[in-house]
Amino acid sequence: MPTHHFTPTRYYNTIGSHPPALVVADGDTVITTTIDAFGTDRHGVSVAGRPNPQTGTFYVNGALPGDVLAVDLVRLTPDRPTGFMRDVVAANVVDPAFAPSLPEAQLREWHIDPAAGVARPAEPLLHLPGMALALAPMIGCFGVAPSLGQAISTATSGPHGGNMDYRGFCAGTTAYFPISVEGALFFIGDGHAVQGDGEIVGTGIETSFEVEFTLRVLKGRQINWPRGENDDFIFTAGNARPLDQAVQHATTEMLRWLTGDYGLTVNEASMLLGQCVEYDLGNIYDPAYTMVCRLAKRWLPDAASRA
Amino acid sequence: MPTHHFTPTRYYNTIGSHPPALVVADGDTVITTTIDAFGTDRHGVSVAGRPNPQTGTFYVNGALPGDVLAVDLVRLTPDRPTGFMRDVVAANVVDPAFAPSLPEAQLREWHIDPAAGVARPAEPLLHLPGMALALAPMIGCFGVAPSLGQAISTATSGPHGGNMDYRGFCAGTTAYFPISVEGALFFIGDGHAVQGDGEIVGTGIETSFEVEFTLRVLKGRQINWPRGENDDFIFTAGNARPLDQAVQHATTEMLRWLTGDYGLTVNEASMLLGQCVEYDLGNIYDPAYTMVCRLAKRWLPDAASRA
């Protein structure tokens, strides 16, 4: 399958039915770049505005509403030596009565060292002088154009994907999105060199990326929320507030997957999930929070993925 | 330190200021038994009612309000060859519109095979015929008498602990509870041979246990929510609804821990948590849900635990 090298010239702050920047065939691979969440590129130049400007759109020939877009995240490489983060936990993740004791957040620079495979605060922390975090690049925001002609802010997320800030969206993972428009119209951006669960300071270590991904169309599949898989797990993502509702979306989608594609009864799927499910917190910062329902493939009746 | 062998003769469905069943010294170890969530003992005899009858109370000499009780979970051994589970995910963990399509839940028996280290459905599942889950015994409900003379149902949880159903409460973990009454008055029960995140079917594999634990009093410590640690992690548990509030409690408690005991500033603690924190879903079934905020000890300024 061909590989396209694409250099973006404009970026989007909404995920919607914007004009195609590149048309690809089903199964093609794309190598391109993303800029950071504030719109700064690999050269340190501000080329777009907030929030989370997206590279795209990528139009996939043959993709139609009702199909599923599979996105194989082949490689996610931070492509500049710096990143930044907010340095105070967000007010919404602490007790309301505790919030007033939080200092005002500042942006802190980090040095990203791909050779050593770590990121370090540009200015060492007094009580954590040796802090060096293993790079674990992930995509904060990606997805496909939603239904109804909606153009949804890249600050938030929904059934179409968007700003989920889940660290499981890393190289080696395939993400699945429900297609609502012809061509699917894929967007990608908001790379994090490192991020904890929940993105509780409101950022990961934000930086620009070179990304490589393959786009495949699964015809006639029906999914309601983003799904994903890697070598070991299948997972579903629910995006909503409160977290309870995100759990409901993700769990319902997993039940649909297990009963619809793996042939389990609701009782069998329940017994399996009841004793084996794991939940990951994507983000608890954005307008919609993200919870992920995850199941080890070893428990599945057949190890082949069925998206 | 002495080890007490204690045989319970009564059980409690509330965690409150009930009379001491055993008085121990600070640092003593107790070996005793717990019955299952429905009140059935190791012989299959129903000896107490629902919910989650507790063995206790254990009065620890020297424990006073304002101190912390450390509970080292030394050993948790299922002590009968059967357990049971509900076989349908709970209505509150799926989308409301999906709930009507759930079948009515039944109880299913499991065989527990300590020699093989696995549990299997007593009646094999049609599409998961070889299902055998590694035993991972954990305590669903434990804690200490709360303040104000409250007697809190063992169906729920709070600052005093209670029915958190977190699978991190397993052997090798130390749990910490804030003491509200003289003697601490410790309770323990509701053993699960296996349980997935969230206890989303409303049970783990429920069974009776032999348990061994050590009770230590940390004088003059001040904690607001249950804490815990094992070889690799420290963690805090928040108990509330919605999950968002449970996250707030757990994160606030972790910030207090990192700033109060490990000497980090709020900014340092935020930067560390922002990129390194992990959240675990305890339960999303009980009246209060449980979220756990967890941090690898390797990131801490000093590996020694400070509870």
Next chain:
Amino acid sequence: MPTHHFTPTRYYNTIGSHPPALVVADGDTVITTTIDAFGTDRHGVSVAGRPNPQTGTFYVNGALPGDVLAVDLVRLTPDRPTGFMRDVVAANVVDPAFAPSLPEAQLREWHIDPAAGVARPAEPLLHLPGMALALAPMIGCFGVAPSLGQAISTATSGPHGGNMDYRGFCAGTTAYFPISVEGALFFIGDGHAVQGDGEIVGTGIETSFEVEFTLRVLKGRQINWPRGENDDFIFTAGNARPLDQAVQHATTEMLRWLTGDYGLTVNEASMLLGQCVEYDLGNIYDPAYTMVCRLAKRWLPDAASRA
């Protein structure tokens, strides 16, 4: 029916199976006093601790688990010339990012003038110099002993009633509680001379009361949450977090009432509620929030109350 004049000598900070202070017959009326939320009586003397100390318990002969206790609130009279309030909205009712801009709350004294029927700040407000609020006395916290031997803090609420802080609990209203223990064991306290919806500053105008109420046992009725009625409305109260769940409890209870006692089908009840229901916010401050589902009696098939 006889009227009892009862002078309390002790107060409770939990609603539980405490010893009867007065035994009454089904249908008896009680005139007694309550102290304010901080434990100060009509003479300004501190006679109990926080939170919301209750007068009680009132044991009603013939009341059994499974019955319902009807409490006719005949008269609620502030009985001292002062009250107090917190003077800043609670952090949990504003946007988290706004919370840090709230000043620290202080207690403010109010003058209560029963002759004029108003309350005024003891120290006039600069920009609201003529502020005088019509007295609208209500009971913040009342209810009956819960099941399982629980003793539930008077800071919170549940199916047994408790600290609902709903301003519809005023004279002329009948409240209904599900009875869990023999004698019902009724408690009452936490009078507010005035209160806005939600108790968003964490208090109403807190003061001591003389109260008069009639206790009636409705045999063999089955309710799950507190209900109430006045001349014009029937209502149900749901106590939980988030408010969404409180709405679910209250709405479900109203559906049970309309289908169980008024003979409506679920479709008829839905059509009636869908176009005619009103919701009131009890409190959004306490550990459990309260939402009330209210329906005008004029819509009911038969105007007679059926509790």
Next chain:
Amino acid sequence: MPTHHFTPTRYYNTIGSHPPALVVADGDTVITTTIDAFGTDRHGVSVAGRPNPQTGTFYVNGALPGDVLAVDLVRLTPDRPTGFMRDVVAANVVDPAFAPSLPEAQLREWHIDPAAGVARPAEPLLHLPGMALALAPMIGCFGVAPSLGQAISTATSGPHGGNMDYRGFCAGTTAYFPISVEGALFFIGDGHAVQGDGEIVGTGIETSFEVEFTLRVLKGRQINWPRGENDDFIFTAGNARPLDQAVQHATTEMLRWLTGDYGLTVNEASMLLGQCVEYDLGNIYDPAYTMVCRLAKRWLPDAASRA
């Protein structure tokens, strides 16, 4: 000021930067029509799709980002003799365990009789045979184009307004929206002849309307959420899930209004709201719920509106 008679020829299912259908001057009045939530017009003809197709856009000369659009709802007249409703409460407003007992919802027709001022079920209800509800026409969905080029589904709501389903948006009310784009781009639709609090069946009595409204630009005002006022009250609307967050948005916006425009300190505003505020439930059905924070004008330092 001139009055425009406008006949719509197309409708929108998103609120976004769609092309102007009518350009008006600041202060002009518009008389136009809206179709029902499913897209049916006054003649019973289906002319648009779901959800909640909007009439618009109305471009107001002189309106700029950062200004406020005042919409005086002069007249809302159902203009056909029929409407419809869903006949079962939504699954999300009852306890999850109760949801399976709800029957499947059907649409029910209503007769709207403007002469008599009432609506009646087309097919009388067995147990509510005389049901006749006073017409109380309101607008379910209206607002202005949001920021960032977003196009937001008319199923939901946000700072820009949208599908709030609040029955206080009736004739005699002025609504205020924060303007994000040049010309404001106002939309209106989704009329309800009658609706209970919360829109708990998922509809009011849905029908087509003739509407008359005046559009005014308030220069240099800064609001964050929709506001409104009528003869007796000012109010703010918060749109979010859970309801708790909707309350936070609405309360914060009211505090900003009272401190920013009425000159109260936070303490004074808190004391006033604490004892006098009322909250209304807009909807608890749509993707974003709506809570309204309402204050009687009689309490304000100066009765003149300051939007």
